[in-house]
Structures are given as structure tokens and as C-alpha cells.
Amino acid sequence: MAGILNAIETASQGLSIQRARMNTVARNIANAETTRTEEGGPYRRRRVAVNEDKVKSGFRNMIKHAGRELFRTSKKHIPARSATVTGNVDVPTVDFEETVDPQSHFRIVYDPSHPDANEEGYVEMPDVEIVTEMVDMMAASRAYEANTVAISSAKKMAENALEI
Numbered sequence: 122m123a124g125i126l127n128a129i130e131t132a133s134q135g136l137s138i139q140r141a142r143m144n145t146v147a148r149n150i151a152n153a154e155t156t157r158t159e160e161g162g163p164y165r166r167r168r169v170a171v172n173e174d175k176v177k178s179g180f181r182n183m184i185k186h187a188g189r190e191l192f193r194t195s196k197k198h199i200p201a202r203s204a205t206v207t208g209n210v211d212v213p214t215v216d217f218e219e220t221v222d223p224q225s226h227f228r229i230v231y232d233p234s235h236p237d238a239n240e241e242g243y244v245e246m247p248d249v250e251i252v253t254e255m256v257d258m259m260a261a262s263r264a265y266e267a268n269t270v271a272i273s274s275a276k277k278m279a280e281n282a283l284e285i
Contacts, residue, residue: 125275125282132271134215139265142169145219146258153249156237164247166225171217 145167152164225248233242 125279128275129272132268132275135268135271136265138169138171138215138217139261139268141217141219142261143258143265145169146254146261149249150251150254153247153251153254155247156235156244163227163245164249166222166247166249167219168222169217170220171215173215 149166152158155164158164227245228248230244230246231242232238232244235244238244
């Protein structure tokens, strides 16, 4: 049963990340024409940076803590050191934060009638491309949906296990 709960925990972390990605994309689209911000200058494109806990992740570490023994079919497949340790598997934690895209640059647009135009009539505009943002939104939406399906599947497996 712990494996099913770990699967639900992992998928719920994925839901949180994808929700943050969708919110960030929506903020980018909403500010695609913003030339003046509180920080000064045009809006800078944001993105969600995801960082995993390297100590708890990785295939070898997950197997090591799963309480299962690995059997070798060939000496080339798995190194000789054994991976039989009992205990619960820790779900790797994933942190995310919204950051300013380091590759974001301003677009220069000629619009002498704009209130933020310089002496030559050029305006610095945010480097937000609506098509790119929509693709990111679709990817986040599909990943969110995949995580909800994973949670539903885990719940169904738990229900089926209780019926046995």
C-alpha cells in the first residue's frame, strides 16, 4: 500500500508544478504588452524552474531502498555490489520557483506615439511570444491531465487490492 501512496504523492507534486506553470504562462500572456513595471522597464518573461532532491532520486537509490534484491542475468548488467536494503522508499521531493527567464531580451518596436517611446520613437517591449506561451500552456495542461490519470489509476489499484 505504501507504493500506491508514494505514487499518489509523486503525482500530486506534479500537479502542483503544472498548476504553477499554467499560472506563469497566464501571467506572461497577460503582460505581453506591458512596457512599465514596478521594477522599472518592460515586463520580463517568467518561467517555472524545477529542482529535484538529488539525494533521494535516481534509479539505483530507489532500488536500494525498495527492499528488493536485484538479480543479474549478466555480469555486465548490474555491478557486483548488492542492492538489498529493507525499508520504505522515500518519495523524492521536487521544489519549483518562478524565475525571470535569463534568456529574455526586450523587443525593440518603432512606435513614436507610444508614451514610453524614446527620442527616436522606439519602445522596448517584453519578449513574450504568444505562440510559445500557448505551446507551454498546452504542455502544462497535458502534463496536469497525465498526473490526474496517474492518481486515478493508483486509487483504482488500491480499491482493487482491498477487494481481494
